[in-house]
Amino acid sequence: MTKKVLIMTQNFYPVIGSAGNRMKNIFQLLNDKGIETHVLTTEPAYPNKNLYKDDMFWDDPHLNKSSDKIIRVPIKNKKFSNRIFSRLFLYIEIMFRFLHRLWKLKNEKYDYIYVTTPPIFIVFAALLGNLVVKSKIILEVRDLWPDSLIGVKTFDHPIIIKFFRMLERKMYRMANYIVINSKGFEQHIKASLDVNKHSLIYLPNGPRIHEIVKEKSNREEFRVVYTGNLGLAQDIEHLKHVASLLQEHNIRFDVLGYGMKAEEFIHYIEQNQLTNVYMHKPTTRKKSLELIEQCDVAIALLNDNEVFDTVLPGKVIDYMTCRTPIIAGIKGTAAQVIEDNKTGFVFDQDNVRGMVDKVLSLKANPNERKQLADNCTKTVSKYFLWESNIEKIVEIIYE
Template structure:
């Protein structure tokens, strides 16, 4: 008898970013493994809902033909801000609407409810669903919350943080299985558990057909930054890097979105940086194509301790496109880049050294070729979805 799984997630196709793409891959691949999969999610709205009126974002025909398996609930609170109360009401509304939908399905026979964080509030919706349906609960952890709130300095009320940390422990302990997308999360989670629990490492990565086989070459040396322009990234350092690269006549593509985007756009205009191009958010396919045109990529995370456990999805995207990484990161992400020789890692504040390395590699095409080959091999060996989904599929069956 086929197993039946309900995925409960805030982020799902066609929502841009690694989270939406991740949940789409899990939905498609588990379905291909003869598992009956349904999805409960919200209407795509990040960074703005109107963006998804463009049909180019709805480019996955397999998912488009599975709309009977996907329930999208409307959310009134769609404003993304750095105000903690605004975000809290947004998350609580999602929790309420998911709980209501799960209550309506209380007589359905799901073997598993697969819930993805952040935010943690929807986990408690899923827990109610678990009780109502007598299902097992699989918890996917994509972010160490509330530690990440502390890391971006959006929350300094100790009593609230203390409450959230208690909810975090409860969340880990009530799950039947925990899935993580960064191996750096494992030790943190195990320390919160009362007893040993199965933890599966399922990293972000590409599908086979997304791996760039032939990099090609462009006339002009190009550098790219792709990803969030938010609180966890240091936009000040990115601005400095843009200014210096422009002075060396190096083309710098920034494919960014988030609450700091307008600030970065204003900086480019006021500084009259002719070699810097800020791109609008686009589809995954177009994003990978842009990354593939670049010779080097940039990754930043601030130096808060929590971010040492994170493996940003964009770093894997860079390597998927054979684009070596110049990174100001620590911990898990730094180890991956260093151990597999897919780029160079620097201290978070060493912007000057990062720029020097870019200028050095610009004159060393043979070294760049070696780094590109390492990127491709690393992704094929460790990050292919088709390989990594097998462990989760085996557990479900």
């Protein structure tokens, strides 16, 4: 008998970023495996709704024809805000809209609801809605919450955080299975659980087979790249410093950035006349990977907060997918992946000059870059390939 799964997520194709791409891959691959999989999501809105008026982002003809399996609920908010209460009202709105839709789906007989957090409110929509739908719950944790709120210093009221932690433990304990995209989450989650009654599955972000770059194209100009979110978790001040130092050495720096701090970064570039910094507008995953492939070294930065020690940013995997060695100002899980697999070099977040010095060293040593690039390809092919890792989810669905 065919198994049936409903994915509940705020981020889904054509939304840019790691989360949207992740949910797209899970949806497509489960359907390819013969598991009837539907998606309950919002209208694309990150970082703002107007972005998706451009047909460029709707670049998957097969998904565009899958309207019978993709349910999109409308939301009123036009763009994301860094104000905590504006975000809170957005998440509550999404929760109630999802609950309303789950009520309409009560006769669909899903075997599993696959729900992803953050935000946590979608999880509670799944847990409450499941009283009607009556499916098993696979909870995916892409970020530790509420720790991430504390980490970006947006909300740290002790009484509210204590209440949120109670909700977090409740969320973990009500799930039948828990999927994590970083091994750094494992210890924290197990501390909140009766481990004997729960299964933790490690399912990292990664490329599809066709996305892996085998050889870089030939070019003369040496280029450095940063892609992804410019938000509260990213180290925007150190990224500004990187840009300034690269300008001093006349090195081209390509930045494909979006998010709450993007305008601040653009203003800094203009104010300081950093003519070697090329800002790129948000674009599709395919074009983003093409940009990374055209560059020789990639930059990754996270704020120096303990909660981010557990994170494995999607951009790190994307850089390796494109055979682009990584210079990172990060700690913890991501640093270990880079160092253990020899795909780049890791520095303290404050050591920006050391990072740029290593960029200069790699510029002068193409043979070292080639060895790092080979390690990148070996690493993503062995540990991060979606076509291989999806079997972990298929296995529990058929269990």
